[in-house]
Amino acid sequence: MGYWDIPDGTDCVQKTWFTTKLATALGLVGSAYHLVAYQPETALEAVQRIGGNTATMATMGAIFGMTTCLAAQARDAPDEPVNYFIGGCASGIFLGARTHSPVTGTSACVLLGTLGFLSKVAKQEGWVILGPPKL
Numbered sequence: 416m417g418y419w420d421i422p423d424g425t426d427c428v429q430k431t432w433f434t435t436k437l438a439t440a441l442g443l444v445g446s447a448y449h450l451v452a453y454q455p456e457t458a459l460e461a462v463q464r465i466g467g468n469t470a471t472m473a474t475m476g477a478i479f480g481m482t483t484c485l486a487a488q489a490r491d492a493p494d495e496p497v498n499y500f501i502g503g504c505a506s507g508i509f510l511g512a513r514t515h516s517p518v519t520g521t522s523a524c525v526l527l528g529t530l531g532f533l534s535k536v537a538k539q540e541g542w543v544i545l546g547p548p549k550l
Contacts, residue, residue, distance in 0.1 A: 438476020
């Protein structure tokens with residue numbers, strides 16, 4: 416069962432668990448690339464970077480999943496793309512707090528919120544981003 420198989424606004428724990436797992440995997444992959452690009456001095460530094468980056472991504476995934484689901488419940492509008500904007504924005508605000516930068520938080524709020532909004536619209540309207548072209 417995937418994320419889109421669960422109706423929005425229901426089973427918030429399951430949806431949050433799914434987004435947290437996905438964000439954790441992305442955090443691990445991103446950390447691996449970061450270690451290759453910026454070689455650490457010691458093994459301890461490498462472990463700290465991996466842990467910090469992965470934990471940040473996992474937290475952002477959890478915030479997105481829970482905020483999106485709770486917004487759908489609170490607004491009584493489960494299929495609204497605005498819920499995904501709210502979830503993405505909340506994740507962006509966390510990133511700004513984590514980096515101690517209001518500019519980063521504001522930018523990430525707008526960008527992640529827009530990405531979430533467009534992801535929901537794409538799902539609702541059947542957009543094909545990756546895949547073979549329709550002939």
